[in-house]
Amino acid sequence: MKIFLDTAELDEIKKYIELIDGVTTNPTLVMKSERNFEQVCKDIIKKVKGPVSVETVSESEEMMIKEAIEFAKWGKNVVVKIPMTHEGLKAVKELSKKGVKTNVTLVFSANQALLAAKAGATYVSPFVGRLDDQGMDGMQLVAEILDIFENYEFPTEVIVASVRSPEHVKAAALLGAHIATVPPQIMEKLFKHSRTDEGMRKFMEDWEKVSK
Ligand code: E4P
Numbered sequence: 001m002k003i004f005l006d007t008a009e010l011d012e013i014k015k016y017i018e019l020i021d022g023v024t025t026n027p028t029l030v031m032k033s034e035r036n037f038e039q040v041c042k043d044i045i046k047k048v049k050g051p052v053s054v055e056t057v058s059e060s061e062e063m064m065i066k067e068a069i070e071f072a073k074w075g076k077n078v079v080v081k082i083p084m085t086h087e088g089l090k091a092v093k094e095l096s097k098k099g100v101k102t103n104v105t106l107v108f109s110a111n112q113a114l115l116a117a118k119a120g121a122t123y124v125s126p127f128v129g130r131l132d133d134q135g136m137d138g139m140q141l142v143a144e145i146l147d148i149f150e151n152y153e154f155p156t157e158v159i160v161a162s163v164r165s166p167e168h169v170k171a172a173a174l175l176g177a178h179i180a181t182v183p184p185q186i187m188e189k190l191f192k193h194s195r196t197d198e199g200m201r202k203f204m205e206d207w208e209k210v211s212k
Contacts, residue, residue, distance in 0.1 A: 001173045004051075004159065004181040008033040010043050012184040022050035024125070024161065024181040026081065026105070027057060038074075045075035053103045053123075055081035056091075064091040072100045079122060081105045084112045089119045096120025103159065110144040117149060117156040123179070128172075129162035138162070139171045146175055166190055 002021035005013055008029040013020070023044055033040050045052045052075070056067040064087065068080040079101045082088045092102045096119065103123040104116035108131060113124045126145060128138025145158055157178035163169060166189045172180040182190070 001177060002050075002179040003169075003187075004053075004179055005187065006161070006163065006181040006183045008035070008040055008044065009184065010040065010047065013044060013047055016184070016187055017047065019187070020048070020050070021179070022052060022077075022079075022181075023048050024053040024081070024103070024159065026053075026055050041071070042074055045078060048077065051077050051079045051101070051123075053079045053081045053105075055105065056083070059085070059087060061087045061090040061094070064088060065094055068095050068100055068102070069098075079103045081125075082121075084108075084116060089115055092116065092119040092121050096122075105161070107145075108141070110141060110148055113145040113156075113158075114148055117152075117154040121156050123157050123159050125159045125161040125181070127162035128160055128168055129164035131162075132164065139168070139175065142172060142177055143175050146177065 004022040004024050005016055005020045006024050008025040013023060030037050030040060041054050054071045056064045058064045058067055064082055071078050071080050081103045082092050084104050084106045092104060095102050101122040103125055104121040105125045107113050107124050107126045116124045126141050131138035131141060142160055149156060160172040160177045160180040163180055163182050163186055166186060169180045169182060169190060
């Protein structure tokens, strides 16, 4: 499973650069970075070899396409994030014809994912955490989408988004999701284990006692 970092913080991206396969951003993450939108996106696109999702903020098909074409000029690894709306789907269809890669975001149902894949989306992003917050089962949605894509051999890849815990990442991998996009604070928790730290401390203590 590929791991993307879900952030617009360049320092966090640099910290995990060797471990990640791509980056996803959204308007909220860019706002939190307190940087200029175009500049921060261009810095990330330059730093990361893999796909970098940059989100459109228009509501009409035409404006989304206009934004997408501009973003696509920023680098070969740009993926344009398009919201899961009727206008968004029409934009995805056009962009797919033009060879622009898309990530259909704000996916909360299997039918939405099906329509996005039929429109030619490169990626779909089901928001598991936000579904869990509502008392639903986000990972169940991921399982359904993976089944549907397999049934019809869609090339669209599933990005498990809105990840809230290491459990979400493990569940995504067990289901065979293509990608999980992980916030930096969860990334840290993926490799940290108290027993690893304890074991390491003991090895270092014992190493001190070895004659060298
Ligand atoms: C990534 O593509 C999504 O925009 C992000 O994972 C949403 O996460 P949130 O629900 O924690 O805001």
